Structures are given as C-alpha cells and as structure tokens.
Amino acid sequence: SDVLSVRSPFGAPPRVPITLPLPPDFQIKSQQSEVTRILDGKNIKYELVDISQDNALREEMRAKAGNPKAIPPQIVNGDHYCGDYELFVEAVEQNTLQEFLKLA
Numbered sequence: 451s452d453v454l455s456v457r458s459p460f461g462a463p464p465r466v467p468i469t470l471p472l473p474p475d476f477q478i479k480s481q482q483s484e485v486t487r488i489l490d491g492k493n494i495k496y497e498l499v500d501i502s503q504d505n506a507l508r509e510e511m512r513a514k515a516g517n518p519k520a521i522p523p524q525i526v527n528g529d530h531y532c533g534d535y536e537l538f539v540e541a542v543e544q545n546t547l548q549e550f551l552k553l554a
Contacts, residue, residue, distance in 0.1 A: 474521065481535040482523045488542055494551065527552045 501508040512520045514531045525532040530552045541550035548554040
C-alpha cells in the first residue's frame, strides 16, 4: 500500500501538544481569586465591586483605568487607579505591593 503509518514505540499515535485558551470569564475569576487570596494573606482590607450586572460601574472602572476595553480585575484605591492584574502580580513579586496599592 501507499499509506504511511507513523506509530510511537508504544503503539499509540504520536501526540501533538495543543493549547486550550481559557474562556475570558474563567480567567477573570481565576485572577480575582489570586488577588483576593494575596490581599487576605497580607491582611489588607478591600471591597469587591461586581460590575457584571451594572453598565455604569463597568464604565466607571474603564474610565478609571483609562482603557475603554479594560476587563477585571482592575485595582483602585479610592479615586486612585493602581493598575490591572499583571501590574498587581508584578508588584507582589517585586515586594512593592504597598506602593502599588497607594498605601505607603
């Protein structure tokens, strides 16, 4: 026959790694959980604001972030915009969370 069959030594077909992007809402929940876990661990008080059901709150978050497409989590201290999830994680890694949160 002219058909070439490729098999691994164990008889199973070779596997190609695939990437499955997480749905946006799963990624958001995961990032929110990470932020709250870190804040809880450092005994930093915070308020969670659910923007999912309120367009006005969503627009306010985006205005504070200065990005019309910003998605949560966005961190704000009063009227002071601190940053997004990536900047939060960077601040944690660099041990500058107090400055990032405008608490220092």
